[in-house]
Amino acid sequence: MTRLQVAVTGLGVVAPGGVGVKEFWELLTAGRTATRAITRFDASGYRSRIAAECDFDPAQHHLSPQQVRRMDRCAQFAVVAANEALADSGVLGESPPERVGVSIGSAVGATISLEREYVVLSDGGARWEVDPRYAIPHLYHHLVPSSVAAEVAWLAGAEGPVALVSTGCTAGLDAVGHGARLVADGEVDVMVAGASEAPISPITVACFDAIKATSPNNDDPEHASRPFDALRNGFVLGEGAAVLVLESMTHARRRGARIYATVDGYANRCNAYHMTGLRPDGVEMAEAIRLAMAEAGMPAEEVDYVNAHGSGTKQNDRHETAAFKRSLGEHAYRTPVSSIKSMVGHSLGAIGSLEVAASVLAIHHDVVPPTANLHNPDPECDLDYVPLVARERRVDAVLSVGSGFGGFQTAMVLRGPAGSGR
Amino acid sequence: MQPTEFTLTDLVEIMRSCAGVDEGVDLAGDIGDTPFVELGYDSLAVLAFQARIQERTGVPMPDDTVTHMPTPNAAVEFVNRQIQAGVR
Amino acid sequence: MTSVATAVPATARRTGDARNAAVVTGMSAVTAIGVGLEEYWRNLLAGACGIRPITRFDTTGYPLRVAGEIPDFDSARVPSRLVVQTDRWTHFGLLAGELALAHAGVDPAELPEYELSVHTASGSGGNEFGQRELQALWAEGPSRVGVYQSIAWFYAATTGQLSIRHGMKGWSGVLVAEQAGGLDVVAQARRSLAQGSAVVLTGATEAALNPAAFTSQIAGGMLSPVGEYLPFDEAAGGYLPGEGGAMFVVEPAERAVARAARPYGVVAGHAATFDPAPGRGRPPGLRRAVETALADAGVAPSDVDVVFADAHGHPSADAAEARVLTEVFGPRGVPVTTTKAATGRLVAGSAALDVVTALLAMRDGVIPPMVNVRRPAFEIDLVLGRPRPAALRTALVLARGYPGFNAALVLRAAAQN
Numbered sequence: 001m002t003r004l005q006v007a008v009t010g011l012g013v014v015a016p017g018g019v020g021v022k023e024f025w026e027l028l029t030a031g032r033t034a035t036r037a038i039t040r041f042d043a044s045g046y047r048s049r050i051a052a053e054c055d056f057d058p059a060q061h062h063l064s065p066q067q068v069r070r071m072d073r074c075a076q077f078a079v080v081a082a083n084e085a086l087a088d089s090g091v092l093g094e095s096p097p098e099r100v101g102v103s104i105g106s107a108v109g110a111t112i113s114l115e116r117e118y119v120v121l122s123d124g125g126a127r128w129e130v131d132p133r134y135a136i137p138h139l140y141h142h143l144v145p146s147s148v149a150a151e152v153a154w155l156a157g158a159e160g161p162v163a164l165v166s167t168g169c170t171a172g173l174d175a176v177g178h179g180a181r182l183v184a185d186g187e188v189d190v191m192v193a194g195a196s197e198a199p200i201s202p203i204t205v206a207c208f209d210a211i212k213a214t215s216p217n218n219d220d221p222e223h224a225s226r227p228f229d230a231l232r233n234g235f236v237l238g239e240g241a242a243v244l245v246l247e248s249m250t251h252a253r254r255r256g257a258r259i260y261a262t263v264d265g266y267a268n269r270c271n272a273y274h275m276t277g278l279r280p281d282g283v284e285m286a287e288a289i290r291l292a293m294a295e296a297g298m299p300a301e302e303v304d305y306v307n308a309h310g311s312g313t314k315q316n317d318r319h320e321t322a323a324f325k326r327s328l329g330e331h332a333y334r335t336p337v338s339s340i341k342s343m344v345g346h347s348l349g350a351i352g353s354l355e356v357a358a359s360v361l362a363i364h365h366d367v368v369p370p371t372a373n374l375h376n377p378d379p380e381c382d383l384d385y386v387p388l389v390a391r392e393r394r395v396d397a398v399l400s401v402g403s404g405f406g407g408f409q410t411a412m413v414l415r416g417p418a419g420s421g422r
Numbered sequence: 423m424q425p426t427e428f429t430l431t432d433l434v435e436i437m438r439s440c441a442g443v444d445e446g447v448d449l450a451g452d453i454g455d456t457p458f459v460e461l462g463y464d465s466l467a468v469l470a471f472q473a474r475i476q477e478r479t480g481v482p483m484p485d486d487t488v489t490h491m492p493t494p495n496a497a498v499e500f501v502n503r504q505i506q507a508g509v510r
Numbered sequence: 511m512t513s514v515a516t517a518v519p520a521t522a523r524r525t526g527d528a529r530n531a532a533v534v535t536g537m538s539a540v541t542a543i544g545v546g547l548e549e550y551w552r553n554l555l556a557g558a559c560g561i562r563p564i565t566r567f568d569t570t571g572y573p574l575r576v577a578g579e580i581p582d583f584d585s586a587r588v589p590s591r592l593v594v595q596t597d598r599w600t601h602f603g604l605l606a607g608e609l610a611l612a613h614a615g616v617d618p619a620e621l622p623e624y625e626l627s628v629h630t631a632s633g634s635g636g637n638e639f640g641q642r643e644l645q646a647l648w649a650e651g652p653s654r655v656g657v658y659q660s661i662a663w664f665y666a667a668t669t670g671q672l673s674i675r676h677g678m679k680g681w682s683g684v685l686v687a688e689q690a691g692g693l694d695v696v697a698q699a700r701r702s703l704a705q706g707s708a709v710v711l712t713g714a715t716e717a718a719l720n721p722a723a724f725t726s727q728i729a730g731g732m733l734s735p736v737g738e739y740l741p742f743d744e745a746a747g748g749y750l751p752g753e754g755g756a757m758f759v760v761e762p763a764e765r766a767v768a769r770a771a772r773p774y775g776v777v778a779g780h781a782a783t784f785d786p787a788p789g790r791g792r793p794p795g796l797r798r799a800v801e802t803a804l805a806d807a808g809v810a811p812s813d814v815d816v817v818f819a820d821a822h823g824h825p826s827a828d829a830a831e832a833r834v835l836t837e838v839f840g841p842r843g844v845p846v847t848t849t850k851a852a853t854g855r856l857v858a859g860s861a862a863l864d865v866v867t868a869l870l871a872m873r874d875g876v877i878p879p880m881v882n883v884r885r886p887a888f889e890i891d892l893v894l895g896r897p898r899p900a901a902l903r904t905a906l907v908l909a910r911g912y913p914g915f916n917a918a919l920v921l922r923a924a925a926q927n
Contacts (some may be wrong), residue, residue, distance in 0.1 A: 023915035043649060045652050045653075046652050056898075091720070092561065093530045097786065098783070101784075102784070102886045107664055107665075107666070108663075108664055109635075109665070109686075114640075114722075115644060118641065118644050118648075118722055119644075119648055121721075121722060121725060122644075122645065122648070124648050124649070125644065125645045125647065125648025125649035125650075126649060127645075128567065128641075128645060128721060129567055129568050129569075129570070129571070129572075130719050130721045130722055130725055131571065132571075132572055132573065132728050132729060133729070134724045135725050135726065135729035136729065137729055137730060137731070138730070139725070139730065140727055140729070140730040140731050140732065141725055141730075141913070142726070142914065143634045143637075143718075143726045144633055144634050144686070144688050144857075144912055145634075145665065145686050146633070146686045146687050146688045146691070146911060146912065146913070146915065147912070147913055149686075150689070150784070150913050150914050150915070153784050153914070154787035154788075154914075155788075157786070157787065157790070158784060159783055159784050159785070159786055159792070159795055159798075160782075160783065160784065161694075161781075161783070161784070162687065162782070162784040162914075162915060163685045163686065163691065163694055163782070163915075164685070164686035164687065165683065165684065165685060166632065166664070166665035166666055166684045166685070166686050167666050167669070167682075167683055167684050168664055168666040171666075174683060178683070181701065185701075202647055202648075202847075203640075203643065203644055203647055203650065203655065203659070205652070206647050206652040206653075206655035206659075207643070207655055207659040207660040207663075208660060209652060209654075209655070209660065210469070210473065210655050210656060210657045210660065211466060211469055211657050211660055212469065212485060213660070216485070266541070267681065268681050268682065268683065269624060269679055269680065269681065270628070270670075270673040270674075270678065270680070270682050271675045271679065272623065272674050272676075272677045272678055272680045273674065274464060274674065275466075275595075275661040275674065276465075276466060276468075276661060276669070277464065277465060277668050284679060287624060287679075287880070341907025366562075372766060377671075378682040386617070390710035404666075405660065405661055405666070405670065406661075406666040406667070406671055406673070407673055407674060408666070408670070408682070430557045440594065440656075441591060441594055441595075442589070442590030442591040442592070442593055442594045442595075443590050443591065444589070444590075444591050445589060455717075462591055466595070466658065467591075467657075468660075469657045470656060470657040470658070473656070473657065476653075477654070507788070
């Protein structure tokens with residue numbers, strides 16, 4: 001069986017708490033939380049009024065006024081993160097456009113723009129039949145989230161396969177996995193792969209209110225996202241983007257690129273159980289983990305760090321803990337596990353890519369980011385979740401997992417650059 | 423004018439309209455003590471009932487309402503307790 | 511771990527090993543000219559046109575009032591528990607998925623659950639559901655947003671619901687590349703087989719005939735202002751949207767043979783390309799998609815017996831596609847047809863429907879005609895007026911997606927016996 005081994009040669013991030021890889025990593029390793037009271041709209045009538053928001057001014061990131069008007073905030077994040085990743089990798093111009101592809105994940109696309117324009121068209125929800133005379137010409141650009149991937153393709157000059165991967169909250173992992181697969185299959189030399197989400201709008205906040213999935217800790221937003229903590233009571237919505245440059249090993253070595261890490265295993269399974277519910281046994285996630293590790297040819301004992309989904313809902317953290325035990329055996333108790341959602345919230349389709357970026361950085365810096373806000377151990381979650389403080393340790397192999405609405409369970413194995421002299 | 427008493431008939435109507443009916447389930451039958459799960463209603467469906475009950479009665483339903491409503495009869499009883507407690 | 515051990519290297523699928531070929535064994539169609547495979551096919555061959563006045567909302571005040579709306583879609587064909595928690599687009603997908611599995615004679619319950627995959631494409635997700643909840647929010651307040659908004663509006667809803675309904679736990683996904691996504695998921699299906707899946711349910715449906723989504727297309731200037739969809743015609747002025755799509759079942763040839771299932775055709779080649787950014791002065795990617803897909807299938811242009819065109823209906827888009835067809839196949843070098851003039855443009859749904867239609871054309875040895883077109887504007891061999899009998903071994907399906915996606919899929923007749 002062919003090995004999936006695809007090089008990560010560039011990183012770009014737009015995250016709550018800071019734009020750029022450096023700011024992102026500083027936040028994570030400091031164990032600082034970027035969750036706060038929502039400022040993007042007046043959330044006073046909502047159950048959950050907190051989120052991890054990005055302080056993001058598109059004009060500061062070389063986006064023209066025309067681009068800003070055309071692009072939803074989700075697309076803006078994606079383009080800014082891709083720009084950083086492309087510059088970081090130095091890959092632009094190194095490959096013919098036909099050999100460059102794009103795979104961007106997003107769960108809800110241009111929701112902010114669609115909602116904003118809907119309000120105008122319907123006169124504040126007064127009419128079902130909206131008035132076409134008030135529609136902006138590029139409304140369709142928002143209706144179809146394929147435009148988010150297209151914007152990145154235009155930036156990267158990519159003319160190979162381009163797609164938006166939209167598997168809900170695992171989209172960020174699945175988009176990187178899809179990109180890695182296309183590189184491994186030889187369809188392209190380079191993939192610009194990652195994910196973006198900008199869901200902090202009334203309709204998204206309200207839809208999670210309705211199912212009580214988000215934390216109502218409105219009085220203490222900084223400590224509201226509490227993965228694996230006994231007092232956890234839901235996730236905290238986030239936003240942001242992370243983009244990676246993926247290359248075949250041959251291509252990366254030929255041009256002498258710096259290889260941060262390699263994507264060595266990827267698998268996705270469905271629980272075929274419930275759109276939002278999880279069975280406590282974690283069987284399907286465990287299956288995805290086993291498959292990804294088998295593809296990487298990696299025994300459980302070699303996992304140095306598990307980057308968890310860790311959303312902070314009661315059911316997820318229990319489900320995931322069971323999945324780790326089931327797939328890693330005794331090693332589950334020995335390997336550090338952490339959730340960066342404790343600091344940057346849960347940015348739906350984007351978070352998987354932010355977590356891959358964090359995993360790559362953990363390998364690069366030999367540091368495991370912590371789980372913030374974990375003060376009260378939950379007897380049902382009894383692994384080493386790296387509470388509060390980042391941990392220096394050698395990190396050669398990371399398992400990153402995701403779980404999402406629709407029943408998707410995804411796992412990815414990343415390893416340090418073999419033979420790079422580390 | 424809000425209703426002062428919430429009945430099983432009210433609940434069944436809500437169940438039917440906001441969550442549909444599973445194949446092989448007869449809501450007209452004796453279902454009062456059958457758990458929602460066995461009637462084909464998952465936690466999302468019961469949350470939907472809760473929202474509609476609140477809308478209909480005007481009585482705010484606490485966050486943990488779902489845990490008090492394992493069956494239709496339990497739900498009706500809980501809602502009426504909330505109404506009588508005067509929490510409107 | 512057995513599924514890993516049996517996984518075939520991705521490159522194996524290019525070796526032409528007939529046992530590993532991805533074959534289509536079951537199909538369905540949900541369209542304005544027919545719900546159900548044979549009803550659709552019969553009406554398409556008969557030259558039916560599903561473009562009719564929109565009834566799903568009051569079009570008074572709209573500059574355009576017709577579309578390929580599915581009349582009287584019977585949502586009772588979808589379990590009522592699922593009807594309330596999903597958008598119309600997913601209703602179509604659930605019905606199409608069920609019909610395709612039945613047509614294939616596949617009972618998912620009898621198969622290893624991790625070897626069953628679902629890959630769907632979606633152009634714009636659960637539009638009508640989303641608009642209804644937006645209205646509830648903005649007219650009545652956030653507490654009026656229902657519990658199902660979080661699972662109905664997003665693009666993964668149909669794949670998730672199909673996975674749950676049929677107990678399919680294998681690698682599954684959702685691609686969005688507007689119309690082209692409907693072909694890209696077929697490539698994902700083929701990849702799934704290479705990864706060890708036994709059965710893949712794939713395809714796409716769409717339902718964007720609600721006021722907000724319809725309006726977005728009017729505002730973009732993409733629709734035919736005169737209410738006629740006339741691709742490749744001198745009078746072409748834009749497309750008309752429709753709703754619906756198709757799902758189909760893909761499995762390894764070896765498996766189909768073993769269970770004596772009829773293979774309707776082989777997924778032989780695929781390519782996806784993207785147009786250069788506007789103003790770069792580079793050629794668009796459709797021709798490269800065609801040539802790469804043909805190469806992937808190992809066939810020459812002269813092998814292609816029919817093309818199901820993208821047939822966008824905008825004069826410049828038609829000209830660009832006609833030019834590619836002329837360059838690759840020569841002037842009037844291959845019969846060209848489309849289903850979209852009859853069903854409306856179904857975005858990813860059309861690409862999936864064209865796969866099904868191409869396989870039906872191969873099955874029956876007949877190319878369906880495109881309706882309404884009277885004055886062809888290009889040097890391409892359009893199949894007009896009536897069905898054209900032809901022995902079909904190889905079909906090419908094309909789909910371009912907004913803004914700049916191109917996909918090409920090559921289907922070959924399955925070796926009989």
